[in-house]
Amino acid sequence: MAKLPYINLGCGFHYHNDWTNVDFISSGEGVIAHNLLVGIPFEDNKFEVVYHSHILEHFLKLDGEKLISECYRVLKKGGVLRIAIPDLEQIARNYILYLEAALKNESGAKEKYEWTMLEMYDQVVRTKGGGEMIEYIQDTSKNNDAFLLERNGHEVKLLMENIRGAKTNSNSTASNPSLLYRIKGKIKDWILKEDVKALAHGQFRFGGEIHQWMYDRFSLGELLKKHNFTDIKVVKFNESSIPQWTKFGLVRLTEK
Incomplete structure (x- = not known):
């Protein structure tokens, strides 16, 4: 069965097999392993829906901007980007x-x-x-x-x-066991090994558990507008413009 034109980024163990699922480390057969810091591994105008939950705040501010730009790039015109982050x-x-x-x-x-x-x-x-x-x-x-x-x-x-x-x-x-699992074994490829103490600290700081930036409805809205998104709104965990959103079971428990 062909997948829906939907992609779930940084999915951890929260994914649906009808979607394309991507994370830093694969957590199952239906998850593509890819370093999202370097972009989304698909062509322009590929998806009708892009979704990521509790990922953006773990990126440095500049890397977060790159992620949002990438989301826009792979979205079809009129597509939906859904983001869940701490408020x-x-x-x-x-x-x-x-x-x-x-x-x-x-x-x-x-x-x-x-x-x-x-x-x-x-x-x-x-x-x-x-x-x-x-x-x-x-x-x-x-x-x-x-x-x-x-x-x-x-x-x-x-x-x-x-x-x-x-x-x-x-x-x-x-x-957050899924976050720690996802970065294990990959962190050494992303951080310069200057000395043991700095490496250990750097591995933790950039390993996926730390919040690198925080957003509210204004700053996130401004970020989205900067990258050409329109019709921006705040919705509840069980509300979405994504057809049959709740049936996919992708809402993380921390979003409720």
């Missing part, structure tokens, strides 16, 4: 909300403030897998599970079960 605006609003609540000593505000700070900075500055988020989730005394589920969906529930149920350190419990 900097919502994180910033939560920061102010829970900061003010914590200053008033409101119940539960301190724990929500701490998590919001981690959402904002931990994946930018961390130097080990999972960062302080793993340590936060391990600490059951915070009694903040409902808020974590509200912010991060069912995926964080799986993390809770995995982290709390196994006596492993934060380096062996990945905050």
Whole structure:
């Protein structure tokens, strides 16, 4: 059966066999291995739909611009680009909300403030897998599970079960196992080996787990307009201009 003219970039384990699926490392028979930092490996005007979820923020700002330009190149006229990313605006609003609540000593505000700070900075500055988020989730005394589920969906529930149920350190419990899996074995091809310490740090910084840039609806909209996209809008996880979007099961749990 011929594939749909749809492509899923940086898919990890979230892919549908009716789509063309591409990632840095293949996670299955239906996934093409390709370094997306050098472009999308298809001709111009190839696809009616381009989709990527929680990938753009892991690219340096300039590389992110190149990715968006590539998305436009491979899209047919009138095609749809769907992007899912962390919402900097919502994180910033939560920061102010829970900061003010914590200053008033409101119940539960301190724990929500701490998590919001981690959402904002931990994946930018961390130097080990999972960062302080793993340590936060391990600490059951915070009694903040409902808020974590509200912010991060069912995926964080799986993390809770995995982290709390196994006596492993934060380096062996990945905050995003699919991302770590995807870059393993490839990173040495992308980073200059100047010295052991710099290489180890560089491998982690550019290995796919770190957030290299953040976007809100304005900055992402401006980026899309810069690369000739029109009719830009924010939609919910189950809304899309892509026909029968929900049947493909591609929405990552962190998008809900």
